[in-house]
């Protein structure tokens with residue numbers, strides 16, 4: 001089983017539990033479930049921080 005790739009970046013739920021959509025951000029694929037999608041729209045600043053890969 002390799003469906004675990006399609007997991008919401010925010011709540012970690014997979015497409016087996018909830019519909020997820022693929023977004024693109026800075027050249028990367030980001031999966032977001034239908035429940036977390038409003039976060040991207042209304043709380044973008046907060047979400048953007050989560051999406052940034054940690055910089056070392």
Ligand SMILES: [Zn+2]
Pocket residue numbers: 008009010011012013032033034035036
């Ligand atoms: Zn989610």
